[in-house]
Amino acid sequence: xxxxxxxxxxxxxxxxxxxxxxxxxxxxxxxxxxxxxxxxxxxxxxxxxxxxxxxxxxxxxxxxxxxxxxxxxxxxxxxxxxxxxxxxxxxxxxxxxxxxxxxxxxxxxxxxxxxxxxxxxxxxxxxxxxxxxxxxxxxxxxxxxxxxxxxxxxxxxxxxxxxxxxxxxxxxxxxxxxxxxxxxxxxxxxx
Amino acid sequence: xxxxxxxxxxxxxxxxxxxxxxxxxxxxxxxxxxxxxxxxxxxxxxxxxxxxxxxxxxxxxxxxxxxxxxxxxxxxxxxxxxxxxxxxxxxxxxxxxxxxxxxxxxxxxxxxxxxxxxxxxxxxxxxxxxxxxxxxxxxxxxxxxxxxxxxxxxxxxxxxxxxxxxxxxxxxxxxxxxxxxxxxxxxxxxx
Numbered sequence: 001x002x003x004x005x006x007x008x009x010x011x012x013x014x015x016x017x018x019x020x021x022x023x024x025x026x027x028x029x030x031x032x033x034x035x036x037x038x039x040x041x042x043x044x045x046x047x048x049x050x051x052x053x054x055x056x057x058x059x060x061x062x063x064x065x066x067x068x069x070x071x072x073x074x075x076x077x078x079x080x081x082x083x084x085x086x087x088x089x090x091x092x093x094x095x096x097x098x099x100x101x102x103x104x105x106x107x108x109x110x111x112x113x114x115x116x117x118x119x120x121x122x123x124x125x126x127x128x129x130x131x132x133x134x135x136x137x138x139x140x141x142x143x144x145x146x147x148x149x150x151x152x153x154x155x156x157x158x159x160x161x162x163x164x165x166x167x168x169x170x171x172x173x174x175x176x177x178x179x180x181x182x183x184x185x186x187x188x189x190x191x
Numbered sequence: 192x193x194x195x196x197x198x199x200x201x202x203x204x205x206x207x208x209x210x211x212x213x214x215x216x217x218x219x220x221x222x223x224x225x226x227x228x229x230x231x232x233x234x235x236x237x238x239x240x241x242x243x244x245x246x247x248x249x250x251x252x253x254x255x256x257x258x259x260x261x262x263x264x265x266x267x268x269x270x271x272x273x274x275x276x277x278x279x280x281x282x283x284x285x286x287x288x289x290x291x292x293x294x295x296x297x298x299x300x301x302x303x304x305x306x307x308x309x310x311x312x313x314x315x316x317x318x319x320x321x322x323x324x325x326x327x328x329x330x331x332x333x334x335x336x337x338x339x340x341x342x343x344x345x346x347x348x349x350x351x352x353x354x355x356x357x358x359x360x361x362x363x364x365x366x367x368x369x370x371x372x373x374x375x376x377x378x379x380x381x382x
C-alpha cells in the first residue's frame with residue numbers, strides 16, 4: 001500500500017533505479033502541491049543539468065517527469081554524446097517516462113525542466129499530453145549562455161514563407177493518399 | 192569511385208539497407224535538383240507513410256533525409272509502436288540520418304516529409320541544421336484527417352501566459368548555475 005507523505009518526497013534515480021513497475025506504482029504522492037509545483041523536483045533537474053556539463057557529457061539541460069509526486073522519467077541533453085540533434089533533456093525525459101509507464105500518453109504527469117523548453121520540446125510536451133510544465137532558467141538566460149532558443153521562437157511567429165528554413169510543398173494531392181489510407185484503416189490505433 | 196547520374200536516383204532502403212559507410216559515400220548525386228526538390232524522394236516518403244498505416248504499425252507520416260541526391264535516413268511514425276510520443280516520422284528520419292552519418296549536424300542535407308512538419312518536427316529540423324524541407328500534404332490536410340498540428344501552430348503564436356499548456360517559472364536564479372558551469376567548462380563540446 002502507498003502512504004501519503006506530508007512533506008516533499010523526491011525519488012532520486014541514482015539511488016533507486018526507476019523500473020516500469022516502480023514507476024507505475026505511484027507511491028509518494030503530493031497531489032496538493034501539483035498546481036504550484038514542488039521546487040525539489042526542479043532542483044533535481046538543475047543538478048542533473050549541471051552534472052551533465054561537469055562530466056563533459058553534454059549541454060546544460062535536464063528534465064524530470066513527475067506523476068503523483070514521484071519521478072517517473074529523467075533525461076539530460078545528449079545531443080553530442082548520442083549523435084542525436086533531438087536528444088534534448090525534455091525529449092529524453094519524456095521518452096524515458098513513456099517507456100517506464102508503458103504508455104505514449106503522459107496525461108496526469110508534469111514536467112520539471114532546468115530551462116524553459118525550446119519549441120521542439122514544448123511541442124513534445126503537447127504531444128505527450130503533459131498536464132503542466134515548470135521551468136528554471138528562461139529562454140533569455142539560455143541566449144546569454146549562447147543557445148538560440150529565443151531566435152527559434154521568433155521563427156515560429158513568422159508566416160511560413162518568411163521563415164529562415166525554406167519549406168516547399170510538392171505533390172500535395174498525391175500526399176493525401178496516406179491520410180485516405182488512415183481514414184479507411186480498420187486496424188489503426190488512434191493517438 | 193562515385194559516378195554522377197543525370198537522372199533521378201533514389202536509394203530504396205528495403206532493397207539496400209543504409210549502412211553508415213554507404214550513407215557517407217554520397218554516391219548518386221543530384222545537386223542540380225536540390226533547390227527545387229526531387230519529387231521521387233517525396234513519393235518515397237508518401238509510400239512509406241501509406242505502408243505504415245496499412246501495416247497497422249502507426250500514423251500516416253514518414254520522412255527521408257537526403258544528402259547529395261541520396262537517402263541517408265528514413266523514418267515512419269512509431270508513436271504507438273514504440274510508446275514514444277516524440278517518434279514522429281521526421282524525428283525518426285533525423286535520428287536515423289544522424290546515426291548513419293555519425294554526426295549530430297545534418298547541414299548539407301534536405302528533408303522530404305509526407306506532411307508539413309508539426310512544430311516539434313520543424314524545430315527538430317532547425318536543431319539538425321537541415322538546409323531545406325520539402326513536404327507533401329499541408330497542416331490543413333492533417334487537420335481534415337483528425338490531427339491537430341494546425342492547432343499547435345496557433346499555440347506558438349500566443350504569448351507564453353496565454354497558451355493552453357500552463358508553464359510556470361520557479362528558481363530562476365538557482366537555475367543559472369547550469370549555464371555558469373557550461374560557460375566555465377573546459378571540456379564542453381559546442382553544438
